[in-house]
Amino acid sequence: MVTEEEIEHVSKLIKIDIDDHKEYVEKVRAMIDYFDVLDSAGVESEEISMPEISISNLRADEHIPFDDKLIEKLNHYKGTYVRAPKMSS
Amino acid sequence: MTMIGLEIHCQLTNLNSKLFCSCKANYREFEINENICPVCMGLPGSLPRLNQEAVKKATIIAMALNCSTPEKIAFFRKNYFYPDSPKNFQITQLNIYGDTSVGGSGSIMVGDKKIRITRIQLEEDPGRLIYEGSSSKNQITLVDYNRAGTPLVEIVTEPDFETPKEVRDFLNILSDILTNLGVADPSLEGAMRADANVSIEGGKKVEIKNIGSFHDLEKAAHFEITRQESLHSRDIEIIQETRHWDDKRKITVSSRSKEEELDYRYFLEGDIPWISMDPEIHTKLQSEMPESISSKKERYVSKYNIPAQVADVLSSDKYYSDLFEESHTESNAKEVANIITTDLMGLVDTREKREASKFTATHLKELADSIQSGKIARNSSKNALHEILKTGKDLSTVIKELDLGNVSDESELSEIITQVISEESQAVEQTKSNPQTINYLVGKVMQKTKGKADPALTLDLLKKQIGI
């Protein structure tokens, strides 16, 4: 069961300022409640599988500079630093 | 009982490229934001490309620290928001589906004490933040991403340290090991950082972050122990928290911990498959590993009869052991070791001095051989060394230019001895009756030759001329 407080908590976690948490509760609750069906899947003993590659297929350790002056192509900065707001602590 | 554990981050500065892209691993020579690409900037659509050599170097570190190394390694995402982290998650390693980080369950000896290594993991360094603006109203954070993506090895220890000094000793040993392996240069600014966790009397653990140097780490640990003991003695509860080291005031301060940020929502990094470490790779890495410090020390002592303390210095500093290895022979080993640890050491005690030094292994061999053969007196060899270090000229040139050569020419020496004998007739008479006093006359010859007379030859010729 998802509560408004939990949605408020998660929205802080994912850093989205939601005006009205109530608005999202209904739909998010419906979606998450639907996921309860996973409980009947009987998969407790399953192992999680992942694709594999051999270490020899990994990238060689070479310095290859990116050919463009990348920082000039991104916006939101003056000069060469990227600017960010002040940190709170 | 005090318990201190460490979390050490070491940059693999000897690699050519970053962990997940081909930008340079050692970012220090670049202008702001010049060592970046779509991958390390986390641009939309970019994907990480794991550096094969980084995995190998991390595995070598794990082996050197006696860790177990798994057959397959995996990477995870640690999700949190911070301006120095361009993707707002860090690709790192964890052991939540079995042992999947590069190394686990190892140990290092610090003197007689065993310090256990919990695990070793590969991860990426974030960028660097600079704060601009004085008043809190217009303060801006400036971010340089040159460092973002630099390969890091995180080494976590069990809380086996009992004193801040043990911590300091451990870090020095670890530093030497990493340098000896050729994987990193811990002396580079910011290349090796450590956080500590401290608890006393089996109580709550307090984490201390933001420690700038090993020197500060010792101080911070010391302060924190004192702080906790003081609370404990007054029956005040020690809160489990994260504190940061305030370098100005030399104290640890409680960090404002934000509960939400502690939930990192770890999950497997879908852009990097599990890496299978073929058993042949393990064997190959093991065989290619440079000789360990302790093995070198043992060899220097047993094979060349070098005193233990000298062997200690030689083996633990790669710069010295490299010089020794290249310049020594069976016969001059002890002399080479001696030159390094008495005369050379004081002249190359910083990396700038080492980079500027023109004194090579060839020079060293020549110098040691020349001292042994009597071509140059030990006193004069110090001056020669100085000069060679500055100019790089070969020994014979320097001896000539500075007139440092031993006077070992028989006729030349005989003439001087004849002179001394004629000037010191009383001493000569004394020596005839009491041969022990010949040293006075040797001293006079030395004076005349400014210490360059070959001592053995001088004694010989003197005896002959006096007739004893």
Next chain:
Amino acid sequence: MNLKISALDYVQEVKTGNISAEDFVAKTIERIQSVDSTLNAFLSVNEKSVDQARGIDKKIKSGEKVGDCFGMPISIKDNMCIKDSKTTCASKMLEDFIAPYDATVITKLKQQDAIFVGKVNMDEFAMGLTTEFSAFGPSKNPWNTDCVPGGSSGGSAVSVSALECVASLGSDTGGSVRNPASFCSTVGYKPTYGLISRYGLISYANSIEQIGPLARTVKDTAFMLNLIAGIDPNDNTTIDNKNEDYLTGIESGIEGKKIGIIKEMMGEGIDPAVLSATKDAISKLESLGAICEEISLDMVKYSVAAYYTITATEAGSNLARYDNLRYGYDFPLEGYEFNSYISKARRNFGPEVTRRMIIGGFVPSAGHAGKYFLKALKVKSKLTKEINDAFKKFDLLVAPTVPILPFKIGEKIDDPVSLFLVDINTVTANLTGKPAISVPYANSNGLPIGIQLMADSMNDKLLLQAAYALEQTVSLPEVPL
């Protein structure tokens, strides 16, 4: 000049000089100008298309080597980076983002002299099934403009189906290429996971998504696959397909092939027209020599829940980078503190993306991961086991692509769970990494129905052969627009 030409025929016509690339591209642009104000498939049109086509004609005339596309006009879903072009993912968060590099698929197509005639509409950040969640307005189904074209690669399907381009590249995370292909009566292909490089594809759920071509014929799809598939050093998850040629032998037929009919994909809630079309397709497959038999994949029942749990978690993480500091849209940071700035900046995500990210923050979080996220991963594992077992017995699997007909715009937008279930037949291929294709098969009162075929991993060639064989059994009406 007929715009409804297949890619292969286009190439032939240009090669032999019957048509010029410039004329065809110019006509294509005219077509876009004429119908797109109704259809809203394009987010941006490449003004230089005709000039580029003229350049290709010059190359052809001078005898210079020309790439295999010969100036073919292709549309690209707006979540793939084209250097120096706007790439928005149909989101206000990226409305000013200009990509500084090319996606690998773009590099490959550029080398083959394709012309990118524009970037097409999608659900914001590929999250959706109808293209209604685009921040720039929904696209319309050219077969019935009151209906959704499907999603999230709606713009791709619309542009191909409405003759605004010859082929398109979309992306498929849970059906996002196959679903709109089915709704718009085009071919839509999702390859084996790892066959096509994702470098330059803006990530939504990176462990299961793939770029996929949409085209008018199965052979065209194979042609596109040849151009863009293959191992890429820029993407560690790509696999070596040893330069397989997907076009040769495509007419081999399916004599003797065993085809499994997935029971759980034909169940409750299926539209009778869709069911009847599927049964008809199965009998056609049998008449071509295949042996069709029912098979049960029990985990399909849980596949949608597993899919949305996993993708929300990955999306929450993949979209964390959009904090508007390094790129994004104009929003000055003076006066703000870090957390308050980025929380405010990220309000520019649309409501569906926000919902998914909330879910994505919830399901893997410390208190809930065991119940949701980890369980979903286990369902994924078990489903993969089940389908691998099925492929020991069968060469191919069949089911309708979407169990329902294209529905009206706005009909399901407020009912998220009902919308989820539109995906029930398609997410399995993504969760298990298997290749899947939607072949346009029927038309019910003007509304298109597609049939889906799946093959085992790396059996893309076989899959295309079966799709081609099925395609040849139908003759479909012209698009009404």
